[in-house]
Amino acid sequence: MKLNRRAFMGTGVAVATLSAPMVHAASHGKPKVVVVGGGAGGATAARYIAKDSAGEIDVTLIEPSRSYYTCFFSNLYIGGFWEIENLAHSYGKLAADYGINVVHDWATGVDRDAKTVALAGGGSVPYDRLILSPGIDFVDGAVPGWDVSAQNAMPHAYKGGSQTELLKAQIMAMPEGGTYVMVAPPNPYRCPPGPYERISMVAHQLKANNPTAKIIIADPKESFSKQALFEEGWQKHYSGMVTRIGPDFGGGNVTVDPAAMTVDIDGEVVKADVVNVIPAQKAGLICEAAGLTDGNWAPVDGASMVSRMDENIHILGDATNQGDMPKSGYSANSQAKVAAMAVRGALTGSRVFPAKYSNTCWSLIATDDGVKVGAAYEPNEEKIASVSSFVSQTGEDEAMRKATYEESIGWYEGITTDMFG
Ligand SMILES: Cc1cc2nc3c(=O)[nH]c(=O)nc-3n(C[C@H](O)[C@H](O)[C@H](O)COP(=O)(O)OP(=O)(O)OC[C@H]3O[C@@H](n4cnc5c(N)ncnc54)[C@H](O)[C@@H]3O)c2cc1C
DSSP states (O other): OOOOHHHHHHHHOGGGGGGGGHHHHHSSSSSEEEEEEEEEHHHHHHHHHHHHHTTSSSSEOOOOEEEOSSSHHHHHHHSSSSSGGGGGEHHHHHHHHHOOOOOOOEEEEETTTOOOEETTTSSSEEEEEEHHHHHHEEOTSSSOOOOOOGTTTSOOSSSSSHHHHHHHHHTTTOOOTTEEEEOOSSSSOOTTTHHHHHHHHHHHHHHHHTTTOEEEEEEEOOOOHHHHHHHHHHHHHHTTTTEEGGGGGTTTTTEEETTTEEEETTTTTEESSSEOOOOOEEHHHHHHTTTBBTTTTTEEEETTTSSOOOOTEEEEEGGEESOOOOOOOHHHHHHHHHHHHHHHHHHHOOOOOOEEEEEEEEEETTEEEEEEEEEEEEEEEEEEEEEEEEETTTTTTTHHHHHHHHHHHHHHHHHHHHHHH
16 A cells, blocks of 8 residues: 555554654645755755645745756857757746745755745745755865856856856857867766866857867876767867877966966966856855755765765765766656655655666767767665666667767756656
């Protein structure tokens, strides 16, 4: 029998079997779930809890932006394949169709004893279970010379929306034969193939509009996601345009001067027209404010995405330290469904199935030239572990690459509907 709260109360099951959340729910009205962050993890979790609990749980979603601009597929906008409007999604359906209380504000702190979330606009929101999915922030001082006050001169474009538009505008305004430099991040960071898909899309844009322009990547990593596929694609489509300086040649020893628009790569100073600085990353600041990080990231138990530091708080997506899953929208969405099921189970007694996760990261290299890498995952005591994986191969034919690209477009439609209804 499915043991939800209503069924339970009607059966006269012995009081000794009552779980604490049910007692709480019975004595204080509907249980309350607060979700901080309306992105890939948070929007999905809020929608699934509201949808599957059929009004038995009050869900509040705290998110400062009125429109969510996906980072996923933002490179296609930079490459000229999509318009900025294609990336924008509103929270209207979550409120209107799912009864979610959408609060447009910043969460500034969590009182874990009182179980309340403080808001920048004043006041606080109580919870029985809290879900945090705030995405990333940047590690202070990660690229000497750069901080967020320099993000207009040297955009990161690693959070969605205005930064993405700014970076594209700067690329479009580059002088003929100009230079674009990317300062790539160290591991772990949001979307492992993201910087290299971006390089492909910048090259695609420049090949059409500014074919003598140069692209330089200063990279602190020995290797990167789908490297053979990207390098094959750059050679095939953008021969001579892209130079990558890895750690052996000083790619990890970089300082920038935003006023002079220069990048010093291991003592060699490059004057650039566009500098895309993607700094080292850490969990969104609210995780730190709540005392839930262990270094830069928030450790979670992969069985339910519950924090290893607080049994009433689940943490999703990029902010987490969970094991083998990459920091991707697909991963955050997959983790959100596991957490939503666990939270409903704890608050209403609904059935909880063993956690299973999946991820695919698609990248577009050139028109109809799509590649992918992905895996299935299961939790063990220690971490979320990869149990099987796949990756596109070099030398694949055009039909296969086109099919992969089309599959990615279908995925985008699917995940954004799963997030926003
Ligand atoms: C260029 C690029 C390309 C990418 N391509 C892909 C791809 O093809 N496929 C893929 O799966 N992933 C891709 N990603 C990664 C993907 O965007 C992220 O992994 C995903 O968005 C993570 O979801 P999240 O819920 O952790 O964070 P987010 O989606 O960033 O959501 C976090 C939300 O929390 C809000 N927030 C933060 N702090 C607070 C606070 N204190 N109070 C209230 N709200 C707060 C923010 O406003 C934001 O809306 C890409 C990323 C980039 C940068």
